[in-house]
Amino acid sequence: MSEVICPYCGTPNLPDAKECKYCHKPLSTRQDGEMTPPGSDNLDWLANLRGADRDEPWQGESAEENQGSRTPGGPEEDDVPEWLERIRRRSMEDRALQEMQTPPLEDRPDEQSLSSPDKEGDLPDWLKISEEPQPPFPSPEESEPLGEEIDHAGQTAPTGTGETPFPADLGEFDLGMEETSPSGEAPDWLEQLKAEKSQAEFDTGELDLPLDLEGKETPVDSGTGMSEGEEIDFEAAPEFLEQAGIEDFTTEFPDWIEESTPEGGDSDFLEKPDKSLPDFSATEDIGMKEDIGFPPVEQLPAEAQPETTRQTEIDRAAAPPRRDADIEPARLPGWLEAIKPIESVAPARFSAEADNQTESRGPLAGFQGIIPGSYPVTKYPKSAVPALKMQVTEKQRVYANLLENLISEEAKPLQRKVEKAAAPSELLRFFVGIALVGLLAFMLFSGIQLGSLPGLYSPDTVAFFNTIQQFSQVQNPPARILVAVDYEPALAGEMQTAARTPLRQMLASGGQLIMVSTVPAGPALGEQLVADAATDLPVFQPDLQVVNLGYLVGGSTSLASLAAQPSIAAPALTSGSPAWDLPLLQGIQSVADFDGLLLMTDNAETARAWIEQVQPSLAGKPLLIISSAQSAPIILPYYQSNQVQGMLAGLSGSAAYEQLAQIGASKTSSLWGAYQAGILFVLGAILLGGLVYGIRALFHNFSRKRA
């Protein structure tokens, strides 16, 4: 190693440095140069137990010092290793302390056996054996049978010391050391010890096989020819007790169990659940060991193992081979039976009644002796689940509810509100129809006038009248007016009534009308309109004054084409003959060559198309509109913006025009009375209906309040 890492600050230092160049803390180096913090004693407990291994590369002692302690067969007292001395010292201290707290010796054979060697200044056999040099950490092949024996017999008590000086997972640490070796192999010293130990046991026939707790065949001891669990007679007095002259040996509970026994020594109490004792049958292995307070037995060091176990092992090694017939059947004490590891791992045995029970439900129905399905459910209560209740404020709760409502409303289909419609009254509908038709017919045929013709004239009507008068005054040549007949046959009555008088005036003055239409029925309606307007005109010459260019296909597109090139947009008459060869259309190259444009429409969209597409091409020539009453409000803004020079709207506009033209009796005046009567009828219907249903609603509310 080329440098030394300070254990305190991690600064690299020179190999021969005594203290850290950064933090000035002392650097204690091991042989291999690795650092060990001076105060690092986290492995002291392990070092106490593994005293023989302190000369290993990760310990701080020299190899020469440890060589003597590791030498096998060193029987001299001076050569006793340090770890063994510590164990002995601690054992003696514990025994001295125990003697001060224990009852007389005759009542406690175990304690007597422990104390007698001390009195005699001699070591017991089991402790002598421990003096033999053994590897501090037996190989798994060795440690497992040993630990198993301890499991069977050694869990009676941790030798009365109260607690063990090492953690409970020592055995696991051992295995981990072997398994987690960086190279995947055990250290050389461990391999050597395992090899020596295995060879020695094989030679002496003491090779212990592990006992399988999962029900496999129990290994048989090669020395005795019997299984390990059966050969141990715990009722018999150990040999060392017999040597000590103690014959009154009884298997009783140790004090630490007796103290916890509620009824004082009844060994059957463990079979009954008692709150004063941990439930070993229902506790897992690890939990049981933790409850008892001592580590797993297989992790106990040799000196901490119970005397019975050690003595049994000694007896087994020293006893001659016995035949099976001479072997007394093994019989464990009740208290030991109760705390056997196999019993603690496995759940409590079911009663004979449960064994004979036949399953009546589930997939195992009909089988006998199976574990009842309901037993584990009742045996192991449901673990308490902590309540996960979020603490939220009232505002957060409101927001959460709002979000939840939003999400739920999104998933719901939209509910259509079904309005409660009143049932139509056939009688009322019939009465309204008959009354309206009868009233209008009466007014038309009777000629009764409810009021005079309108005396107030709107500005658009006046402008229309003035423009028509200008057209009528144009002579030599007469005015050529482009007339667009763009109304539907349904409104022909209103439109013809409104347009009749202006057209008649223009035709009377010799004006020339060139008719086009963007409505399929428009050419026919135009012919009918002209024929109606020219009725009884003495100077009317249809062939010289009227040209019908027919239907323009394409709506507003055709209007754009007409505005650009009229001869291309409407090249022929309705009869199919060329139109632009006629003398009436000579000199017409564009719409600006006409003296004006008269648009007759019942549709505001059509009026807008004409205004947008054709009006800019008129070059200041007047655009007049005769519209229905329903579309007049939409067209009127164009008049106010001077895009339209005059407008005549509906029957009222026609009446006003006739008033301005000072025309006496006409078709308009004959219709005016029926028109006013119809308006009065509708006004009366609205007022009467509102009155009736208003009163009904009042009475309904009143009766509901009374009820």
Add this chain to the structure above:
Amino acid sequence: MRAPLSTAIAIAAGIVVLLGYFLPVPELKMIRSMLIDWAVIVAGIAGLIAIIHLVKVHIKKLSSEQNRDYYSLITLIAFFFTLAAGLLLSPSDQRFQQVVTSIQVPVEASLMGVLAISLTYASIRLFQRRKGWMPIIFAVSAVVFLILASGFLSIADQVPLVKTLMSALNMLPVAGARGILLGIALGSLTTGLRILLAADRPYSG
């Protein structure tokens, strides 16, 4: 873009027509006129296709085994009769024009008469169907403008206050109509720009 060629043609045509309105370039004006004439021809052909489709639909409805519509037979008879009359007599013939003036005008006028009766009946039940302030406002406005349109107030034309009041009331629908027209103009402008910028491609399917 699903139809780049169609989009390019549409944008180019729109720009040429638009420039033809603003720039006094004879070539642009000629191209614009040509494109518009093409559009008129296409519209005429579309009209023919629509007529053929109409006849096909009514033939299908008439020949259907389930829910056979015998009114389609009347439609087909009227169509073929009018077509034959137009081809034989031409639209300028007085007898052919009688088809429009003596059949179509009375039928559509009758529908308008039925509409008038239905509206009158609905005006009676106006307060039965709707409750609240809106029916009252609608009824009041309808009554006011019916009175204005009836000409009954012309007897008070010499009263200055009545004349001023009538002029003010007549401006109310005009104001509303102007707002509608402004909205239509803005919508048309936006639609044209979207087509020119290929944001809307109705021609691409």
